[in-house]
Amino acid sequence: MASSARYYADPSAATKFATELLEKCGLSSEDAKSMAKCLVLADVRGVDTHGLARLPQYLDRVSNGRVNAKPNFKLTEKTPVVAHLDGDNGFGFVVATRAMEEAVKRAEIYGIGMVTANHSNHFGMAATYVLQALEKDMISLVFTNSAKQMPPFGGKETLLGISPFAAGAPSNTEVPYILDMAPSVVAKGKIRKAARRGESIPLGWALDAEGNPTTDAEVALNGSMAPIGGPKGSGIAILMDIMSGVLGGAAFGGEVGDQYKDTKPQDVGHCFIAIKPDVFLSTDDFKARMDTLVKRVHSATPAPGFDEVLFPGEPEHRLGVQRHREGIPYAEAEKEMFVDTARSYGIAELVLSAAPLSLN
Ligand SMILES: NC(=O)c1ccc[n+]([C@@H]2O[C@H](COP(=O)([O-])OP(=O)(O)OC[C@H]3O[C@@H](n4cnc5c(N)ncnc54)[C@H](O)[C@@H]3O)[C@@H](O)[C@H]2O)c1
CATH class of the missing domain: 1.10.1530.10 (Malate/L-lactate/L-sulpholactate dehydrogenase, four-helix barrel)
Structure with a gap:
C-alpha cells in the first residue's frame, strides 16, 4: 500500500x-x-x-528532442488588438505565458486583446494564465486543445482532447472568479488510480472501446473518457479545438500529438483573450460589483450535504493560502x-x- x-x-x-x-x-x-x-x-x-x-x-x-528548449517565437500583428504567436515547439508554459502577456498588453491600450498560438505543447493548469491576467485586473478567457482522449458525443472513437477551458474576473476584497475545467467528467488520473488499486469506477466516468459506459477501470483505460453532460461537454471540447487549433493554425480534430506516445511535435494551439473592465465601467466599480456577486453566492443556503457555498476557484485559492503558509x-x-x-x-x-x- x-x-x-x-x-x-x-x-x-x-x-x-x-x-x-x-x-x-x-x-x-x-x-x-x-x-x-x-x-x-x-x-x-x-x-x-x-x-x-x-x-x-x-x-x-x-x-x-521532442520539445525545443530554445524556441524562437514569432509574433505577428493581425490588427492592433489581435496577434498570433508561433511557439516554435517550445514548452506550452513558456508560449502561453508570452501569449497572455501580449493579450494583456493590447487590452491595457485598447480594452481588449486576443492572441492565438500554434506550434506549442501541453501548457499545464489553465488557471495559470487567468492568474497572470488577474495580476493586471483583467477579465480573461483561456482556450487550449490537446491530444485526443474523448469521442465526440454519440461516437465511439476518440477524437477530442480533454482540453481545459478557463476564465477569470477580478474582485476587490473577495476571491476572484477562476473557472478552470476540463470537459470530461473526471481527470484520466482518477481512472489510472482506480485501475492500480483494482477498484471499480462510477458509471458515467468513462466508456469502453465500443463506446459503452463502463465501471471497469482497466476497460476504461483502453476505452475513452466521458464528456460532462454528454453533448454539452463534447460541444465545449469542440469549441476548444476551434479557438485553439482551427483558428490558431495548430493541429486539430484528433491530430494534436500525444506527449506520452508520439515522437512528432504536439503542435498544440492556444487562444488568450484579455478584457479590461473599464471599457464598460471603472475597474473599481467592476471589482466592487464582483464582491457583491461573490457575497451573494456565499450567502446561498447550503443544500443537504454541503456546509457552505463556494465561488469558482475558491477551493484552490484556499489551498494556496494554506500551502504558502505550510x-x-x-x-x-x-x-x-x-x-x-x-x-x-x-x-x-x-x-x-x-x-x-x-x-x-
Ligand atoms: N493542459 C491540459 O491539456 C489539461 C487537460 C486536462 C486538465 N487540465 C488541468 O487539470 C486541472 C483539473 O481540471 P478539472 O476539470 O478536473 O477541475 P476540477 O473539476 O477540479 O474543477 C473545475 C472547476 O470547478 C471549481 N470547483 C470545484 N469545486 C467547487 C466547489 N465546491 N464550489 C465551487 N467551485 C468549485 C474549481 O474551482 C474549478 O474552477 C485544471 O487546472 C486543468 O486546467 C489540463
Missing part, C-alpha cells in the same frame, strides 16, 4: 529546484524560471496532477523522484520537511 507520509517544500525552494533542472536541460534562465513558476503554482493550488510531479517527463521531452506536501514517491532527478542532473536536492513548515 502507498505510504500516506507527506514531505513539505517551501514553494520558493521548489521553484528554484525546478528552475535549475530546466536550465540544465537548456532553457534560458528566464524561460526556466517562468515554467518552474507555472508548475509550482499548480502544486500550491492543489492541482497536483499538473505540478512538479510531471518534471521528469518534461525533461525527457527536451533531452529526446509548504507544498509531496508524497513519498514524489520525494524519491526529486532525489533521483537531482542526482541525474547533478543539482542540489530539494529540501523537504517531514512536518508542515511555518512560512511567512
Whole structure:
C-alpha cells in the first residue's frame, strides 16, 4: 500500500529546484524560471496532477528532442488588438505565458486583446494564465486543445482532447472568479488510480472501446473518457479545438500529438483573450460589483450535504493560502523522484520537511 507520509517544500525552494533542472536541460534562465513558476503554482493550488510531479517527463521531452528548449517565437500583428504567436515547439508554459502577456498588453491600450498560438505543447493548469491576467485586473478567457482522449458525443472513437477551458474576473476584497475545467467528467488520473488499486469506477466516468459506459477501470483505460453532460461537454471540447487549433493554425480534430506516445511535435494551439473592465465601467466599480456577486453566492443556503457555498476557484485559492503558509506536501514517491532527478542532473536536492513548515 502507498505510504500516506507527506514531505513539505517551501514553494520558493521548489521553484528554484525546478528552475535549475530546466536550465540544465537548456532553457534560458528566464524561460526556466517562468515554467518552474507555472508548475509550482499548480502544486500550491492543489492541482497536483499538473505540478512538479510531471518534471521528469518534461525533461525527457527536451533531452529526446521532442520539445525545443530554445524556441524562437514569432509574433505577428493581425490588427492592433489581435496577434498570433508561433511557439516554435517550445514548452506550452513558456508560449502561453508570452501569449497572455501580449493579450494583456493590447487590452491595457485598447480594452481588449486576443492572441492565438500554434506550434506549442501541453501548457499545464489553465488557471495559470487567468492568474497572470488577474495580476493586471483583467477579465480573461483561456482556450487550449490537446491530444485526443474523448469521442465526440454519440461516437465511439476518440477524437477530442480533454482540453481545459478557463476564465477569470477580478474582485476587490473577495476571491476572484477562476473557472478552470476540463470537459470530461473526471481527470484520466482518477481512472489510472482506480485501475492500480483494482477498484471499480462510477458509471458515467468513462466508456469502453465500443463506446459503452463502463465501471471497469482497466476497460476504461483502453476505452475513452466521458464528456460532462454528454453533448454539452463534447460541444465545449469542440469549441476548444476551434479557438485553439482551427483558428490558431495548430493541429486539430484528433491530430494534436500525444506527449506520452508520439515522437512528432504536439503542435498544440492556444487562444488568450484579455478584457479590461473599464471599457464598460471603472475597474473599481467592476471589482466592487464582483464582491457583491461573490457575497451573494456565499450567502446561498447550503443544500443537504454541503456546509457552505463556494465561488469558482475558491477551493484552490484556499489551498494556496494554506500551502504558502505550510509548504507544498509531496508524497513519498514524489520525494524519491526529486532525489533521483537531482542526482541525474547533478543539482542540489530539494529540501523537504517531514512536518508542515511555518512560512511567512
Ligand atoms: N493542459 C491540459 O491539456 C489539461 C487537460 C486536462 C486538465 N487540465 C488541468 O487539470 C486541472 C483539473 O481540471 P478539472 O476539470 O478536473 O477541475 P476540477 O473539476 O477540479 O474543477 C473545475 C472547476 O470547478 C471549481 N470547483 C470545484 N469545486 C467547487 C466547489 N465546491 N464550489 C465551487 N467551485 C468549485 C474549481 O474551482 C474549478 O474552477 C485544471 O487546472 C486543468 O486546467 C489540463
